[in-house]
Amino acid sequence: MSLYGGVYGGVYGGRAMTGAGQGGDYVSTLPTVTDPDKTYAKMTRDDYNDYIKNYRGFEEDLIERAQNDTSLIDQARTNTTDAQGLMSGVAQRNSERYGVELTPAQRQEQARSLTRANTLGGAQSVNDARVAQAEQNQGVIADLVNIGQGVNRSSLSQMQGAAQSATQRNNAYKSAKAASKAQTYSTLGSLGSAAIFAFAL
Amino acid sequence: MGSKPKKSEYKPSAAEKASASVAKAENDYFKRTYDPLLQKMRDESLDDRVDETLRGRANADTLQGLAGKASYDRASSGAGGGDLAQAYQAQLAQADEAASDIRNKKQLNVLGIARDQAADSQSGMAAAANMGASEVLTKAAAKQKVREAKTGALGQMSTALIMQGAKNMKSKGNKDKLDSKGNTYIDKATNENATEEVSGGFFSPVDKSGNSITGFKDRLRSTNSFGYDNNPFGN
Numbered sequence: 043m044s045l046y047g048g049v050y051g052g053v054y055g056g057r058a059m060t061g062a063g064q065g066g067d068y069v070s071t072l073p074t075v076t077d078p079d080k081t082y083a084k085m086t087r088d089d090y091n092d093y094i095k096n097y098r099g100f101e102e103d104l105i106e107r108a109q110n111d112t113s114l115i116d117q118a119r120t121n122t123t124d125a126q127g128l129m130s131g132v133a134q135r136n137s138e139r140y141g142v143e144l145t146p147a148q149r150q151e152q153a154r155s156l157t158r159a160n161t162l163g164g165a166q167s168v169n170d171a172r173v174a175q176a177e178q179n180q181g182v183i184a185d186l187v188n189i190g191q192g193v194n195r196s197s198l199s200q201m202q203g204a205a206q207s208a209t210q211r212n213n214a215y216k217s218a219k220a221a222s223k224a225q226t227y228s229t230l231g232s233l234g235s236a237a238i239f240a241f242a243l
Numbered sequence: 244m245g246s247k248p249k250k251s252e253y254k255p256s257a258a259e260k261a262s263a264s265v266a267k268a269e270n271d272y273f274k275r276t277y278d279p280l281l282q283k284m285r286d287e288s289l290d291d292r293v294d295e296t297l298r299g300r301a302n303a304d305t306l307q308g309l310a311g312k313a314s315y316d317r318a319s320s321g322a323g324g325g326d327l328a329q330a331y332q333a334q335l336a337q338a339d340e341a342a343s344d345i346r347n348k349k350q351l352n353v354l355g356i357a358r359d360q361a362a363d364s365q366s367g368m369a370a371a372a373n374m375g376a377s378e379v380l381t382k383a384a385a386k387q388k389v390r391e392a393k394t395g396a397l398g399q400m401s402t403a404l405i406m407q408g409a410k411n412m413k414s415k416g417n418k419d420k421l422d423s424k425g426n427t428y429i430d431k432a433t434n435e436n437a438t439e440e441v442s443g444g445f446f447s448p449v450d451k452s453g454n455s456i457t458g459f460k461d462r463l464r465s466t467n468s469f470g471y472d473n474n475p476f477g478n
Binding site for chain 1: 255259260261263264265266267268270274278282285289306313314315317318319324325326327328329330331332333335336339340343344347350351353354355357358359360373374375376377378379380383384387390391394395397398399401402405406409
């Protein structure tokens with residue numbers, strides 16, 4: 043009994059797999075591959091076409107963004123503007139909640155204090171965002187380069203295979219040509235010898 | 244001489260056939276099941292839901308933590324608004340950074356998986372190319388062998404033809420000499436039929452009587468290849 047048969051009793055999670063042949067033989071129900079070479083070539087072509095169709099644009103966008111992304115910095119600036127309005131509102135609502143009547147001087151001072159703190163906070167936030175953005179972009183670039191290196195290694199290996207095949211083919215052609223030439227000369231020689239012997243030249 | 248090779252003798256083994264069928268089925272299953280999942284992951288990595296979630300949480304945390312401590316004293320003095328603003332910005336910035344980090348990781352993950360597939364397909368293509376190359380080489384070698392065999396056979400036949408032709412031409416016989424009217428020429432000195440020596444042609448030798456040997460029956464009788472009694476064309 044196989045491991046899965048022993049553990050799951052031939053089913054997984056109570057679900058019996060459909061399409062089994064005699065005695066649970068799923069393989070015999072699969073279509074026969076008549077030309078594995080062609081099928082393999084088609085599978086690999088389809089895989090590459092799928093990558094171009096579904097992921098090439100995505101990859102190019104990611105590469106572009108890793109070099110020029112400023113979204114964290116932009117968002118930090120937007121946050122500063124939002125915070126100013128939001129905190130003014132909070133102060134206003136708190137004053138109303140507790141029935142506090144501020145003098146114009148106090149109100150002015152409160153607004154100034156909030157603006158000052160918000161501006162300082164904004165500057166800090168934008169500066170932090172710059173550092174974070176640079177780190178993130180650098181990290182993405184590093185990861186992209188890692189992926190690219192993997193792809194490049196595969197490409198080199200692929201090209202090496204193609205080059206070896208081409209050299210093999212070329213050598214085989216040269217050797218076949220030489221063999222053919224040798225055979226022709228041998229035939230001519232044999233004919234000539236026969237003629238010499240036959241006619242007692 | 245061995246019989247011709249039969250294509251049926253070069254059939255793939257049961258293991259090869261099963262392996263190819265399973266590989267194809269697995270590939271189809273992968274395309275049908277996992278490829279759409281990866282595309283879904285790709286689309287999800289591009290949306291802004293993580294940003295919204297994290298910013299919403301940062302907003303709530305800040306306001307709960309700091310604005311929740313509202314008091315008459317703080318409201319009347321106006322103190323704490325600046326701190327709250329700074330905390331709010333810092334929290335949002337952290338949320339933005341975390342969201343961006345998550346988005347980057349998701350996208351790189353998707354790309355890594357997609358590119359691994361592409362890398363696999365590239366090595367697959369190389370393997371397919373190698374298989375194709377070896378097939379081409381085998382075919383070329385086979386053609387070359389057939390061509391060489393043909394040339395060899397042609398050479399052997401030509402040699403045999405020349406040898407036999409020469410042998411035919413060397414064959415000689417004596418036959419009655421005929422005059423211009425086709426009558427037997429009588430040697431006046433001996434009063435017997437005069438004879439003359441004739442030679443065979445390239446394709447037709449002559450027997451001792453000077454008769455040209457033509458046709459399968461005569462040729463086989465002349466060479467005695469099958470023996471006198473065994474000539475398939477009779478004697």
